[in-house]
Amino acid sequence: MNIIETLRIGLRGIGANRLRSGLTVLGILIGVAAVIILVAVGNGTTQSVTANLESLGTNTLTVRHGTFGQPGAEARTQFTDLTVADAKALMDTDVAPDVKSASPVVTSQSTCSFEGTTHDTSITGTWPSYFEASNSKVSTGSYFGNEDVVSARRNIVIGQTVVDELFGVVDPVGKQIVCNGTPFTVVGVLESKGSSGFNDADDTAIAPLTTVQNHLTGYRSLDSVLVQSASSDAMDAAQSEVYSILDDRHSITDTTARDYQILNQATLLSAVEETTSLLTILLGAVAAISLLVGGIGITNIMLVTVTERTREIGIRKAIGASKGAILGQFLVEATVLSVIGGAAGVLFALIVTRFDVMGITPIVMPASVVAAFGVSVAIGLFFGSYPANRAASLRPIEALRHE
Amino acid sequence: MTPVISLQQITKVYGAGETEVQALRGIDLTVNRGDYLAIMGASGSGKSTLMNIIGALDNATSGHYELDGINIDSLDESGLSIVRNRKIGFIFQSFNLIPRTSALANVELPLLYRGVGRRERMTRATAALGAVGLADRTHHEPNELSGGQQQRVAVARALVAEPSLLLADEPTGNLDSKSTSDVLDLLDQMHEQGRTIVMITHEDSVAARADRIITLIDGLISSDRRTMR
Ligand SMILES: Nc1ncnc2c1ncn2[C@@H]1O[C@H](COP(=O)(O)OP(=O)(O)OP(=O)(O)O)[C@@H](O)[C@H]1O
Ligand SMILES: [Mg+2]
Numbered sequence: 001m002n003i004i005e006t007l008r009i010g011l012r013g014i015g016a017n018r019l020r021s022g023l024t025v026l027g028i029l030i031g032v033a034a035v036i037i038l039v040a041v042g043n044g045t046t047q048s049v050t051a052n053l054e055s056l057g058t059n060t061l062t063v064r065h066g067t068f069g070q071p072g073a074e075a076r077t078q079f080t081d082l083t084v085a086d087a088k089a090l091m092d093t094d095v096a097p098d099v100k101s102a103s104p105v106v107t108s109q110s111t112c113s114f115e116g117t118t119h120d121t122s123i124t125g126t127w128p129s130y131f132e133a134s135n136s137k138v139s140t141g142s143y144f145g146n147e148d149v150v151s152a153r154r155n156i157v158i159g160q161t162v163v164d165e166l167f168g169v170v171d172p173v174g175k176q177i178v179c180n181g182t183p184f185t186v187v188g189v190l191e192s193k194g195s196s197g198f199n200d201a202d203d204t205a206i207a208p209l210t211t212v213q214n215h216l217t218g219y220r221s222l223d224s225v226l227v228q229s230a231s232s233d234a235m236d237a238a239q240s241e242v243y244s245i246l247d248d249r250h251s252i253t254d255t256t257a258r259d260y261q262i263l264n265q266a267t268l269l270s271a272v273e274e275t276t277s278l279l280t281i282l283l284g285a286v287a288a289i290s291l292l293v294g295g296i297g298i299t300n301i302m303l304v305t306v307t308e309r310t311r312e313i314g315i316r317k318a319i320g321a322s323k324g325a326i327l328g329q330f331l332v333e334a335t336v337l338s339v340i341g342g343a344a345g346v347l348f349a350l351i352v353t354r355f356d357v358m359g360i361t362p363i364v365m366p367a368s369v370v371a372a373f374g375v376s377v378a379i380g381l382f383f384g385s386y387p388a389n390r391a392a393s394l395r396p397i398e399a400l401r402h403e
Numbered sequence: 404m405t406p407v408i409s410l411q412q413i414t415k416v417y418g419a420g421e422t423e424v425q426a427l428r429g430i431d432l433t434v435n436r437g438d439y440l441a442i443m444g445a446s447g448s449g450k451s452t453l454m455n456i457i458g459a460l461d462n463a464t465s466g467h468y469e470l471d472g473i474n475i476d477s478l479d480e481s482g483l484s485i486v487r488n489r490k491i492g493f494i495f496q497s498f499n500l501i502p503r504t505s506a507l508a509n510v511e512l513p514l515l516y517r518g519v520g521r522r523e524r525m526t527r528a529t530a531a532l533g534a535v536g537l538a539d540r541t542h543h544e545p546n547e548l549s550g551g552q553q554q555r556v557a558v559a560r561a562l563v564a565e566p567s568l569l570l571a572d573e574p575t576g577n578l579d580s581k582s583t584s585d586v587l588d589l590l591d592q593m594h595e596q597g598r599t600i601v602m603i604t605h606e607d608s609v610a611a612r613a614d615r616i617i618t619l620i621d622g623l624i625s626s627d628r629r630t631m632r
Contacts, residue, residue, distance in 0.1 A: 005515055016503035315499045318460055319560065320488020320516045322481055396487075397461040400499070 010332025028341025125212025314399030334384020492561030551582025
């Protein structure tokens with residue numbers, strides 16, 4: 001008996017038991033698809049979160065004013081304002097050689113309007129160095145410069161969402177918008193950073209610090225200072241320089257009770273990456289279990305098959321089927337079922353992962369496809385061979401008497 | 404001329420201890436080429452046990468068995484499957500066709516396990532189905548055929564590989580009188596073509612078609628006679 005004949009007998013066996021074969025294929029399909037889809041979703045989450053964080057700039061420290069629930073904060077009686085002088089002090093290259101720039105930041109929630117259309121957005125008042133530090137690029141028009149800050153010009157750079165809301169298809173550069181009663185001239189439009197589903201990085205506007213303070217926020221404490229380090233390797237050095245300068249300027253003796261806080265973008269990024277890759281592993285493990293369950297399903301069905309078809313095996317042996325022929329038939333059945341199930345699972349997963357799942361774009365990992373398919377076929381062979389071997393070893397008379 | 408079947412002191416014991424059953428107690432039997440032998444005997448006398456040993460489906464507890472000059476006792480599993488495939492055609496009381504598989508595919512099976520090519524299999528299986536009068540039922544599955552038709556498919560399957568020995572364990576036990584005579588006529592035809600047949604039956608009228616009848620009582624041959632034919 002050659003391979004083609006064995007294959008044909010096996011295929012005929014599958015065709016003769018369509019419902020059972022269909023259910024087996026379904027089990028494997030779900031297992032394989034689950035592995036690929038869940039890993040892709042986990043992977044997509046990781047990449048979107050990291051991309052989001054990276055779009056905020058990777059070499060930056062954010063110095064925030066306030067205590068934000070640090071232990072010991074209640075003990076403080078006096079809060080020193082975070083000031084432009086603080087930001088300037090951080091740029092002293094002798095004391096802080098690892099700081100490339102420090103941009104003071106104030107933000108104002110404002111209602112902006114253009115020719116009767118209004119839109120609420122947050123306006124950031126800052127210095128031009130902010131653009132580079134926060135990885136904000138202008139796609140059309142231009143940035144504002146230092147002279148705009150010095151003369152408090154009412155120039156503004158707006159994000160893509162603000163453009164869409166206020167202008168639609170009209171080119172906004174050179175147009176006037178009015179925010180909380182103050183007219184601004186749009187000088188540039190920011191490149192889109194995309195939204196992460198929760199917050200929209202494009203719903204923003206950036207204007208000179210002095211202008212925003214003059215017209216919108218008044219001269220209160222800065223909200224934060226965005227510090228850009230000289231390189232990604234210099235993050236830790238920059239952080240300790242910032243601590244020592246600000247502790248000195250704010251007369252802080254107890255370092256557990258500062259009136260400001262530093263958020264390190266690099267630390268944040270690695271923490272988030274760690275969390276999301278843990279998520280991927282977790283999802284993958286859940287999926288792997290479902291694949292295993294699919295495999296046990298195959299064994300179970302093959303066992304049932306063999307029991308249910310013991311008589312058939314007896315008949316085949318009585319008319320001269322060798323052990324190899326019977327073994328071949330059942331192995332072909334198991335393998336074909338798991339290959340079909342695996343291939344259908346891959347196909348199904350590839351279709352499903354083309355769509356977004358809860359705002360996450362799944363990213364298929366080729367390794368997960370190969371692994372899921374390979375494992376499903378191996379499971380078919382491995383779990384199929386046990387009942388197949390049992391079937392092939394039966395004495396014909398025992399098999400024939402089976403009822 | 405070597406006999407087709409040569410049995411010497413065949414015994415078969417089922418089980419052990421209290422449940423031990425002595426199904427065969429020492430059978431000596433020789434069947435020559437072209438013989439048509441009927442085995443009779445009360446229920447439980449050991450007929451099927453003897454038939455299964457002759458058909459190499461089961462092995463004897465002791466004794467010596469030669470089929471067509473081949474020493475069956477010394478064969479291993481794969482040798483036995485070759486003997487079953489080439490030397491023996493089996494017809495069962497309960498038909499034993501493979502379910503959900505067409506008549507043609509059922510009849511092809513012995514040839515398939517022998518390694519005969521697809522085209523030749525088709526031709527021979529179609530011819531065998533024609534010979535049992537089922538040329539128009541080749542693509543029917545067993546559950547779409549009457550009992551008599553199923554048994555004729557089984558006869559075609561037993562014939563198609565042209566075995567030296569045809570074994571039939573109560574082939575008409577489940578059939579009405581019309582189908583019974585159809586199947587017996589087929590066996591007669593094959594006997595006339597010179598094939599060796601061993602058949603178990605309970606009915607004298609069926610046994611009368613054979614040219615030799617042996618009767619078993621409690622695992623022993625009690626009579627062995629030629630019929631008038
Ligand atoms: N697998 C088995 N295990 C134990 N005992 C068995 C087995 N098969 C048959 N026997 C016993 O062996 C004896 C002979 O059985 P066998 O089937 O050969 O009878 P038989 O002549 O074919 O009867 P029937 O005419 O009813 O078919 C019986 O007593 C039976 O109970
Ligand atoms: Mg019997």
